[in-house]
Amino acid sequence: MAENTSLMEIKRSEIESFVSSVTDALKKSRYAPAVTASASSQDVVGRRRSFSMNPVQTGVGVASDFSLVDAIHAVSADDGLPTAAETHILREIREGISIARAVVELFQKTTELGRLKALNSATRLTQEQRDAFSEYQYAAGVIMSFVSASYVAWALADYLANPAIVDEAPESSEFGFANPIAAQEAFLWELSTVVKAARSDASLAKIVRDFCVKRSKAVSLTSVGTRLVEAFVSANYRVEGSEFSINGFAPSERKVSSATLSMTFKKPEEVVGNHLAKSQCNRLAKMLMAYDFKLQTSPFVELGGHIFTFMGDGFPGTGKTTLIQMMAGLLNDYCQVAGYPFVYRNFGVHEISEYQGRSGQNCQAFITAVTDPRVIGFGTVDDIDLIAASRDDAHASNGQKEVTSVLMDAWAGPSTVVRGNCTFGAFSNYPEKVDDALRQRAGARFLIDGPQTTEDYIDLLALLAGQSGQEALGLGDAKGKLFATQNIQAAAEKSYAKHSRPQEAKITNLLDQVTGEIGELDNIHKIGVYMKRIQEVEPRFTGRAIKNIMDSVKTRCMDFEIPDEWMEKPETFMHRSMPDKISMVRELMKPMTAEMVLQEVNRYADSEVRYSDKSFDKAVENAVQDAKVRAAAVEKLGRGHA
Template identity: 50%
Template sequence: MTTSNDLMELKEDRIREKYPLAEAMLAGFDHTPRIAAKSQPDVVQERSPGLGTRRRFRSTTPGLVTRSTARPEGVQLSVRILECDDDPLTTPSQASVLRALRRAIAVAHVASDQFAEQTELADLKRSNLAGTLDASRKDRFQQLLSASALISLHVFANMTDFLLSGLVGTTEEATVQSGEVEEILLDNDQLALHGILWELDQEIAAAQVETDSQLIDLITSFCEQLMEKVALRAENSLVLHPFSQSRYRVEADDFEITGFTPAARARTASLSMAFKKPEEVVGNHIAKYQAMKLAKMLMAYDFEHKLNPFAELGGFIFTFMGDGKPGTGKTTLIQMMAGLINDYCANAGYPFRYQNLSTESIDSYQGKSAQNAKAFIKTVTDPNVIGFGTIDDIDQLAGKRGDRQSSAGQLEITAVLMESFAGANTVVRGNCTFGMFSNYPENVDDALRQRAGARFLVDGPQTREDYIDILHLLMGKNHAIPVGDHDLFEAQAIKKAVAASYDRHSRPQEDALAKVFDEVQAKTGPLDTIAKMGAYLKAIQEADERFTGRAIKNITDAIKVRAMDFELPDEWMENPDLFLFKDYATKKSMIADLAQPITVDMVIQEINRYADSEFRYADKSDEAAIDNAVRDMQRMEEAKRRFMEASRS
């Protein structure tokens, strides 16, 4: 497998040089815990001379611990792992676990050494050993040592989890979960690894692991917790930029280190969603067409290059908003798109991850809601998977700034989503997309709503033909009622329906926008030049001050999508060798060949489509505000009346 140019390889000979150190750490070392509480040892039962040391009596009484969890002779993690069952022989899985831990410790040391060489840490270490470290540089020295410790911990946990991810061929749920990881020490990388290996030893002992599957479940659970905690601590550290902005590869294991992003999470979780086929979505022609195109766009992502040609050429939809009345088909649209991506990924052997941010993410504890939202974003944006994230009923989940009804948790989620969708550190690789859905988009914060690069009006069935089609579809087959004078699903022919839908936007749909459109055309004539279209945009801004520069960016992004107004051929999805498995440059060239030039009609239609949605939201938002103000006035009048009556009595 070839590597992309921005990958730096961690040399195999340097990794193997660290094996003796890693083996020594697994064999035994002394550690006095500083943060985590030490488990209390139980009475160790005496053994008769000549008896093996691996077999032991295991109580059948639930909750009764019959072995020590702490060793007086220090931490001996390799022995602890070998004692995880009653078999005196080492099992293949135990051997694999020990090899994975040795490999992960060695790679963690090499990664921290690489960081030291990239920064001044290596020089500071030499000065410190020689006793010549200047006092003014001690703070910087400790900052870099702490950064090196975080790198060692994350790489160790990341690679251990990666190597163990496919070790046991079982589909069972994890039977053993690790407790909270606490012994995270940041004095230096060596002490950090000592602390975490000590705690892993304690966890294995306390859990009374009895099978290889339980052992692996426990270790992977421990590693995933450790990665999350380390990533949170590393989040705002500028010292770590040389590591977090670089990518490393261990060729022999096909393992990549991408900052503090977990690699083993590329495992696909099984979805229990009821998928829908495109023909089961009636109406919503533009929304359906865009969703079908976007599902195929995601599949163009190149896992080696960590980039999608569509993201480079233009036309990739990173965020979109679907709005419409209740019952118009938003959930069906989600089910259709997730089903298409799931099937495409299954055929190509790509890992797919779908996740929904629900109202359960809102927490009363300060900061917890933000953590939940960040975890959602990180899960979907993992560059090792194809991701699809949805935020259903976003008006309930994300708070509107300035709205007294918004809770602190809702406002935290709003802040995270705004930063993640169009923040200074937002990187669009083209491996994932986020859909925000709402019945009441006017209740969504203006700035967050404008971070939706595309707008899907989910208006459900509209025509007589649509209603006949949906009635026939939902009634099923348990009847003999004739269809009558109607060609079933002829109105759902996607190309024909989409063309008609786009044509409708050659003129604005909202009355307020249509007035602006007519006034500009009366002054300038047909909007057939950049100057005239710019004048139209300025007139829209004068009518609605919320129509800002971000709106123009979203419109131009939508125009680029129209320039890519083609579906990748089904054959490319069905036979991955035709396109999906090509190298990045070839895929980019194949896509560029399908692009079409931007036309005046495209620009006018996309301006109207976007502006229509903003005027629609503004009208509803204003009406909602007026209704609330009227209710407040009515309540105040009633309160005054009751107060006067009480005063007279």
């Protein structure tokens, strides 16, 4: 995954250096609108398209001069002078384009575009360099278009808001991504066209605002398939003297507030069994609260141990929903103490649409809301096997496959940025049905197996019975012993120790074979031999599996109980400086051990074998059922002819 970069501030002097040329462009520009047709599979400059929603250029129309200033002033032509609203809107458009030009300038300096541009000026580009230059120019055009529209939508968010105004801007279709200047001209030309429908200042503000919202969303969707934008996506821009921020292709909003959650929260003591999953969810909730909003990183990202994605699997009724309610409740409470905005989102089957591209768009909006660096985010995908289908599933809908593609890119794609402010949990009763590549993007695996011990069943019975029920069931004498085994830390330690040996017979036999050959697996060389042998019997045990295992080991190094006092008063930990947080966390870290690595190898290998076996067993079960149905049909048909 891409590492988080430091904050990049756009100086006023950098923005103002473009104001004069942008002012001239507002007064007079020249543009040739594209002749469009329905979308095809390929766009200009060889860009791969993930969505076929937007028109593509099939030719260039007649170029002509136009003036956005004149088009906007024409709204109040009867008055003879531009209104204050018209002037304000023009100034915000100029500001947005100037900011976009400054961002493109920074993009040019931090990528190969700057060098290629200099070589192009000297006409010394090879064919390969010309191709690369065109692709970089295209990426810069995408950035230019997004930032311009995003700023104007942000700046005019509440300007002259009037619910009675119903005028609506059309969808954006002219992008001009070939280079930044082409993108600027296309943006101005479309604005000059759509504002002609305005009939008042409030109408003008709404049309411009709506158009820019739609344009920024359309460009954001396009960015999913655009190459070479990693430097822009991984950087976080702030405009000097402004609250406006640019965080990749996420929409910018003036205010961020916590969504009011309607779910029923659960306390950790109300979750019986699932000791490892409960321990890790509890710890992860506290880890998220270490996030530094100014630097947009976390000590658990810097030192290791942050869980960006995890998958919880288990039989129906084992407690997946309860764990979600527990973790969301903890985060909600902690954020209230710290004064941080908290966002919880669940992506469900209702987000899958029959319209092409809509499912992917819904999923991208879900990702954007949770990863917003200005919030603490928790996103869940419940029943992921029903939502994100395997790519080779002939029965899956296009919408399900769109979701799979978006999740794969968001969770471990080339532009993924892990800041430490959010986590995603995928839950399933049938994880073997999830696309292999998507499932392996879950950095941690939580087996949700529900109550296991006699004490677990007694505790669950007592919990559900309630106070009066406990008395009626004769549990009064045992109250001192109730929930004693549910202590998170003690139960987790016991559960980890259980994984010193695998739980699946296939891996247990393999471990015995390897230890019989080379002795106890007490160093990295021997564990490496063991992992290679696992790969020979389980092909899904790939390099990504090793990365996920080591991420889990680093999390185990953070396997300490974060003091509750850190969560009770924000000044104790949450509002401390990043160096202080890192120092406090480092003092509690545990050393990495071979035993720890072996346990995590066993846990991960067990999960892959479990998924494979369940998939095979299900296939056998289906085949047997089909055979029974055919046999019954033949028998019934025979009786009918008798």
